Amino acid sequence: MINLVYNLNIRCKKCGSTININTTNRHFTSVEEERSLGYETEHEYKKVMVCPDCGNHIEFIILVYEYPNNWYNCSDISGFGYFKDNIAETIDKISDIMNNI
Numbered sequence: 001m002i003n004l005v006y007n008l009n010i011r012c013k014k015c016g017s018t019i020n021i022n023t024t025n026r027h028f029t030s031v032e033e034e035r036s037l038g039y040e041t042e043h044e045y046k047k048v049m050v051c052p053d054c055g056n057h058i059e060f061i062i063l064v065y066e067y068p069n070n071w072y073n074c075s076d077i078s079g080f081g082y083f084k085d086n087i088a089e090t091i092d093k094i095s096d097i098m099n100n101i
């Protein structure tokens with residue numbers, strides 16, 4: 001299984017506050033699907049929270065695709081209530097570095 005350790009800062013869309021999100025593998029739920037090069041695994045992390053500074057409702061979802069096995073493929077970020085700029089790129093960058101360790 002790939003490493004799903006992320007330390008991310010997202011910004012509240014209402015007040016601009018920075019909220020830190022730390023993940024490890026156990027925060028993700030995983031689903032496998034068989035493809036031509038073996039199993040593709042979709043890892044999902046979902047966090048529903050309230051901004052500690054303004055009470056804004058935030059939903060943050062990361063999908064990380066592992067394919068082939070033990071290899072980071074790509075990620076998808078969704079949800080609402082926060083600025084999305086650069087989050088997916090950050091995850092791609094971190095994961096690419098991990099692929100090369």
Ligand SMILES: [Zn+2]
Pocket residue numbers: 012013014015016017051052053054055056
């Ligand atoms: Zn806020």
